[in-house]
Amino acid sequence: MYPTTNSPLTKLLKAPEVAVILNCSKAFVYKLIKQRKLPSVQIGYSIRVKPEDLNQFIRENTIDYQV
Numbered sequence: 001m002y003p004t005t006n007s008p009l010t011k012l013l014k015a016p017e018v019a020v021i022l023n024c025s026k027a028f029v030y031k032l033i034k035q036r037k038l039p040s041v042q043i044g045y046s047i048r049v050k051p052e053d054l055n056q057f058i059r060e061n062t063i064d065y066q067v
Contacts, residue, residue: 010051011051
């Protein structure tokens with residue numbers, strides 16, 4: 001998972017950065033944001049994701065396969 005701090009000055013992530021972390025396309029990241037499955041921050045025309053929100057998204061969507 002992406003490292004975070006408790007500081008409000010944590011670097012906000014751009015969609016391409018989120019896409020690299022999730023190993024998916026930018027379009028898919030924007031789709032997750034539009035569907036409100038991945039929380040985001042809008043600054044003017046820019047969309048950013050807080051690292052802690054990305055970590056939460058990953059935790060909530062992790063599947064524990066039991067064999």
